[in-house]
Amino acid sequence: MLDWPGRMAATVFLSGCNLRCPFCHNPELVHPASPAPVYGALLEYLHARRRWLDGVVITGGEPTIDNALPAFLDDLSALRIPTKLDTNGTQPQVVSPVVDAGLVAFVALDVKATPGRYTEACGASDVWPSVAESIRILLASDVAHEFRTTVFPGAVDLEDLVTIARGISGGERYVLQQYRPGKTLSPTAAAVQPYPRDQLLEAAEECSAYIPTVVRGA
Numbered sequence: 207m208l209d210w211p212g213r214m215a216a217t218v219f220l221s222g223c224n225l226r227c228p229f230c231h232n233p234e235l236v237h238p239a240s241p242a243p244v245y246g247a248l249l250e251y252l253h254a255r256r257r258w259l260d261g262v263v264i265t266g267g268e269p270t271i272d273n274a275l276p277a278f279l280d281d282l283s284a285l286r287i288p289t290k291l292d293t294n295g296t297q298p299q300v301v302s303p304v305v306d307a308g309l310v311a312f313v314a315l316d317v318k319a320t321p322g323r324y325t326e327a328c329g330a331s332d333v334w335p336s337v338a339e340s341i342r343i344l345l346a347s348d349v350a351h352e353f354r355t356t357v358f359p360g361a362v363d364l365e366d367l368v369t370i371a372r373g374i375s376g377g378e379r380y381v382l383q384q385y386r387p388g389k390t391l392s393p394t395a396a397a398v399q400p401y402p403r404d405q406l407l408e409a410a411e412e413c414s415a416y417i418p419t420v421v422r423g424a
Contacts, residue, residue, distance in 0.1 A: 210290045210312065213260035216252060220275075223268040225294055226329030227318065228392030229358040229385055235267040236391060245278050253285055261288040261311070270297035279309040290314065295340035296333045302343050313344055313351045314381075317374065320366045327361035345376050352379040353417075357406060359385065360398050364409050371413035380413055382406050384423035400424075 209217045222238035223230075230236065252262060262282055269275050270293050282289050288311040293301060295315045304310055317337065319327035324334040344351045353374045355362060371380055385400040403424040413419035 209263040209265065209292075210261050213288075214258065215261040215263045215290065216255065216259055217263040217265060218248065220264065220266045220269045220272050222271055223266060223294075224271050224296055224330065225268065225318075225333070226391060227327060227356075227358075228329065228360065228390065228395040229356060229398075230391040231386055231389055232267070233389065233391040238267075245274060245281070249278075249281055249285070252282070252287060256285055256287055259287055261290055263290045263292065265292035268294050268296070270294075270300040275300065276304055276309070279304055280307075283309050288312075292316075293340070294318070294328070295337040296330075298336055298339040298343055301340045305343060305347050305349050310349060313349055315340055315344060315351065315353050317341070317353050317355050317370050319355075319361050320369050323361055323366070327358070341374060341377075345374070350378060352381055353377055354381040354383055354422075356383045357385055357401055357409075358395070358398065359401060360395060364401065364405060367409045368412050368416075371416040371419060375416040377417050380417045380419040382410055382413070382419065382421045382424075384421065386423065 209215055219235060221235045223236045279289060290312040291310045292314045318324060321334045325331045355370055374380060387396055387398055390396045406421045406424050410419040410421050
């Protein structure tokens with residue numbers, strides 16, 4: 207109910223990520239697991255529960271770096287279980303065909319920071335053009351979607367949020383996710399204190415001038 211609001215969903219975590227966000231709260235999923243996931247067994251599990259599932263959420267890590275993802279989404283489509291994809295948007299060459307083929311019912315795309323601070327926010331260089339292309343793909347599509355920013359004070363200033371909102375104007379929803387200190391990829395990030403809830407709510411109101419914006423987790 208948390209990963210796809212309004213639906214009773216099974217959540218599939220795929221390990222491996224091409225980014226190194228210091229505030230990542232799933233550090234154990236950054237490196238690919240060995241052995242590789244056994245999709246056949248997973249499909250059997252989901253098939254047995256399909257009558258009471260409203261959906262399947264594919265998250266990570268970063269699911270789109272797994273070459274087997276499109277085939278897995280195709281298999282889920284055959285089970286007639288709606289699928290939500292969580293992605294960092296760095297693989298538009300994967301996002302585009304699965305959206306065009308109708309293999310996902312919902313896409314949640316993370317926008318880590320403003321373009322000029324992207325390397326700082328995600329620990330990888332030269333990824334913003336790919337993320338920008340994935341944003342364009344979603345804005346031009348008919349698929350239900352939301353854009354999300356984890357508001358980490360070390361990489362995102364409150365005034366940055368309006369800049370991001372302006373860049374995704376026309377989208378269905380923008381989610382400001384409260385940063386949660388504690389278990390993070392970077393030990394330094396674990397000690398960073400999040401912005402107060404009232405400041406996030408104020409920022410959301412300003413962002414709503416460009417795209418409907420909500421605060422989650424605060």
